[in-house]
Amino acid sequence: MSSTRTSAETAAERRLRHDRRAAVEHPLAADLAAAIAAGTVEVLFQPQYGCETGGITGAEALARWHHPDRGTVAGDELFRIAARSGLVRVLSDHVMDRALTVACDWPKDLRLSLNITAGDLATPGFPDVVAAALCRTGFAPERLTLEITEQALVLELDRSAERLGQLVDLGIKVALDDFGAGFCNFRYLKKLPLHYLKLDRSMIEGIADDRRDLEVLRGIVALASALDLAVIAEGVETKAQRDAVVREGCASWQGYLGARAVPAADFAALVAA
Secondary structure, eight states: OHHHHHHHHHHHHHHHHHHHHHHHHOOOOHHHHHHHHHHHEEEEEEEEEEETTTTTEEEEEEEEETTTTTTEEEEHHHHHHHTTOOOOHHHHHHHHHHHHHTTSSSSOEEEEEOOOOHHHHHHHTTHHHHHHHHHHTOOOOGEEEEEOOOOOOSSHHHHHHHHHHHHHHTTTTEEEEEETSSSOOHHHHHHSSEEEEEOOOGGGTTTTTTTTHHHHHHHHHHHHHHHTTTEEOOOOOOEEEEEEEETEEEEEESSSOOOOOOOHHHHHHHHHO
């Protein structure tokens, strides 16, 4: 038997052991792998609205998996399953390619926001992966925002800053997502090449009827303005909340008041309307 044949079989055996171990570690691993391969992990789009114009300025891409037994699996739960199954990179690539392909058909003034994980930033060639996806789909990097959470930045802040800097060099914008839900470590604001602060919904809930919550929002907007950062309000569900974020100087907002995350065709209809 040739050494090439032996090497190939060894690699295949290693892959088989990995797949079996992943399936044991999480019972949904095999199902998720099959769904990604079949392209049935859906990518939805939640509109974002400009505070000055009131119109749609873009959308955040969100993954949804409709499991026959578990129902809809989304957000953190979906990526936790992927992480335990060794499928984060595959899932992230699927969402990125699908979202960029869809967004290529949007009007040129609309932006796309994509979430990236700690695993993405830990990948040495991640900026090259994004650059290749942009080239493959033809989506302009200047229209792309990558959102990273505080939790994903707890470790290896310097490395994260370096990788994000490489992405910014491509023309991509960076948002610090869920701001206020985690540690609110102000080192992030000093070290990272940011363009946006995206407020967690917990920072928005009480701003219409609680003076302290409103003052916290004002303080964050003032800080962001001093650092040349735009503020995006997430989780806006009432007109009073929307009026408050507009009045206090946020750049844009998203939430159920505007629309839930919808399939690509429905988002296109919202834009056209």
